[in-house]
Amino acid sequence: MSGGLAAGPRPAGIWRADPLGFALLGFALCALLTGLAVWLADRSGTARAIWFAGVVPVLAALVVEILRGIRRGETGLDIVAALSMTAALVFGETLAAAVVAVMYSGGTLLESLAEGRARRSMHDLLSRVPRTATRHRDGALEDVPLDAIAPGDRLLIRQGDVVPVDGTLASDAAFVDTSALTGESLPVRLLRGAEAFSGSTNAGEAFGLLATHEAKDSTYAGIVRLVEAAQASKAPMSRLADRWSLGFLAVTLGIAVVAWWVSGDPSRAVAVLVVATPCPLILAVPVALVAGLSRAAQLGVLVKGAGPLETMARVRTLILDKTGTLTDGRPRIVSIDSAGGPAKDEILRLAAALDQASTHPVAQAVVAAAKARGLTLPVPSDVTEFPGEGVAGHVDGREVVVGGGAFVASRVGRRPGDPLAVAAGSVLVAVAVDGHMAGHLVMSDPLREGAGAMLDGLRRQGIARILLATGDRADVAARVTEGLGLDGLRADLTPDRKVALVLAERAHGPVMMVGDGVNDAPALAAADVGVAMGVRGAAASAEAADVVLLVDRIDRLATGIEIARASRRIALESVVAGIGLSVLGMIAAAMGYLTPVEGALLQEAIDVAVILNALRALRIAPRDPAAAKPRSVPPGQAGVVQGVTP
Structure with a gap:
């Protein structure tokens, strides 16, 4: 049973492609093949003993994993795999038990490979963290650990180096590759005094950098913390799958018992158990959502976990701050x-x-x-x-x-x-x-490029209400948003009134709030999904938000929502198709059309199909909002810059 997953995250151990896991798979596979060779030599008794011996270690490891899950309060469909192997051994179907053991241990390896591929983009972020930096000191250069860098230190960033801390350019010009942060493929040219963010790579000649933050407070360190939190998260859809898995377990046992009782043949019950697969419920969902997280990260949309990603897919109302969000924020x-x-x-x-x-x-x-x-x-x-x-x-x-x-x-x-x-x-x-x-x-303060096209794209994706919430005067906000077709405009808002607006709009469905300032942080925290403009936004808003846009482009918001909806759709498709095929297989097994061995092979084919379908989320290609027909926006739209609360 390729999922072999207790509901929820599983601790690192035998099921995470470690040496013990490989050893169990190798032992089970060796026993299966050796037993087949002995059976072909007309020594069936010895073959059954070899198959029995190959199943026992896998079954013992599985029972240990189930007990650990029960202690964590998790009851999953690993029980079906344990029952199928146990029943097959008890009723003499040792070949079927050996096939299930190989398929189960091999399936967990397939699971690890699938999740590993889905998380690769996030792991790339973590692996790029520099360990040292080159600092100017007393007319010489010295290599120092990142913890030793203090604001005001002058650093040398050589060609190919990853910028270790946030700082300002101390040379006349530099070319930096920000693709790891923003998804932008072309290097960015910076001039003296411009901000250079940690995590970007020097794509040109060596340049000087004047540190403005310690390493622990820099952009890249914050991104790494968010990535680690995202990897440990669990989506509401996954928790729903946990509850579904218990129902599926009951259906599986019910069909197995009825098949045995009606036919009087226990091998039919064994066949039902081995064809029952947990993967569509408890593997397809996390693989699809983690793949969606990785795809979004590649395009500069850092989602803090599978939960926010799934919630993004169900958002019905969007509330936008003005200054620094809908407008550029730079006068x-x-x-x-x-x-x-x-x-x-x-x-x-x-x-x-x-x-x-x-x-x-x-x-x-x-x-x-x-x-x-x-x-x-x-x-x-x-x-x-x-x-x-x-x-x-x-x-x-x-x-x-x-x-x-x-x-x-x-x-x-x-x-x-x-x-x-x-x-x-x-x-x-x-x-x-x-x-x-x-x-x-x-x-x-002009509107951000692509703001109008992004709003049109969001409406096509099912966003029913789009509101502007700003601390600016009403006349200024109306001038800025003229022609954008917003469903509402709320001006002169204090932070607490922004929170009240978010809470009121939740009556229409899940609410997404987008902002960039310290004053937006409470509203971001109150929303179902808070989105922060992370490049130039305040640290408080990035901490309170569920999603951080790593590139200073508002149109990436539509990209993130599209990826979220596609990932959720792929997960549901996998669940429906996988469970449907599993139920049909169990019915066929109950009616005697599938032997236990054939059932085990069928369920593995279903598992592979489900995993491959879930991995389609890695290839989601969002539409470019800028490619949509631009709306007509009156000239001269601008926002107040000085003396007005953003």
């Missing part, structure tokens, strides 16, 4: 307005040079825009930051003030003028130089 400069003073590039250069001293997202966006234009940014001096208002200081000996219009006007001794007319959801950053208003930077 961009749309235009620069000059007040008749310095040129536009000079306004940007001075503002960006001063903003180097601030960690505010808007300030960092200004710096990034200046670097993208190739502007050289001097180091500012005498910097004073006024939280929530702006920054003041000196750049190249000139007094510069950057911030909100009212703040900058007050610093230069002027009354705020009439604001420029900008699209709803945009924000103005005022810049003053040497006591005079120099101009404004117009900034916005």
Whole structure:
């Protein structure tokens, strides 16, 4: 019986393709073949003794496994295999018992190979964890263990090295392969100061990295922890299969008893028992779901376990955060307005040079825009930051003030003028130089690329309700989502009100919540499935979520849901087809059309078919949402960036 599985996860041991497991299979197979040779030499008594001896070790190991399962509170269909071998030995069907022993021990090896293949992508993540790093110290290089790396250390990342910790690029440029994290096949070009995530691989020349996190707090370490948790999980569908398995056990015993009672031939009961296979119930489900987990991980969607994967397949309502989720979350400069003073590039250069001293997202966006234009940014001096208002200081000996219009006007001794007319959801950053208003930077937070196509794809997959939940103002949220066809928009939400919305929507079916900030973490935890934007999202949201998108693309959400639904469908197909064939085989055996040996061979064929079908989840090819016909989205959609809760 190839599953040979007690319901639920089994501890490492004889059934995990270890040396003892191979020894049991080898002994049973040797006994079967030797017995057949002796039987052909007309020594049937000796052949039966050899077959008997080959069954005993496998049966003893199986009984031990059953007792362990009972102590864990698990009762599975291993009992059917034990009963079939025991009944065959008692009623003299030693050849059938030997065949079952070989099939059972061989089936557990097949199970291990199937699950091993399904988990390969996750194991690849674990195996890539670097053990040491090369650090600059006192003008020399030294190899140090990862635990010795501290924020601020400068590391050398050679060609082919895996980036050991999160950091910022200390060289002019670098090419990194992020395929292990995101599924993206092409290397990514990074410029000086850009973030480089641990777990990516240097695909170009050696570069310098300035560590920003310890190894234990880096992106890749977090992914490894999530992978390990996912591998130990058990899906609700698997728990349901546990309950079904007890019913199947009762049906099997019932058919066996009736066949014996009606025919008076105990060999018919033995044939029924050996043809009964537990695999469709308790092997197909975990193999299909684990294969789905691996496939999703390959495409940058890290699901924390089989349970969340199955729940994803049943989601009916989707709630999206706005800033950093539906929108890019990184404000961009749309235009620069000059007040008749310095040129536009000079306004940007001075503002960006001063903003180097601030960690505010808007300030960092200004710096990034200046670097993208190739502007050289001097180091500012005498910097004073006024939280929530702006920054003041000196750049190249000139007094510069950057911030909100009212703040900058007050610093230069002027009354705020009439604001420029900008699209709803945009924000103005005022810049003053040497006591005079120099101009404004117009900034916005655009929708993520592919957001509209993704929402269309989700509706085709059966998502009935799609809502936006944001802390932004209602007018800004409406402007951003204009033309997206959402079923509802909830604005001005605090974290507790987001939780209340999630709980209210659960009345319509399982709810998925997608967010990226610390303020989204409670809602992610409250949802049936919480999804975090893991590349730039907060650590709290990634911890609270059930799913982490490892690539900064919202369309991977549709990919994850499609894989989840396909994996669940494949698991159900395997269960229905396998159980149907098993029941037909038991009926044929009860009516005398199958001998015990033929029943054992038939059930193994069913088991192999079920496992191979479940492994189809490894080849799921999601549709590309970007390939769908794009919806018409009005120009100028943007979200508020500064001074608004994300």
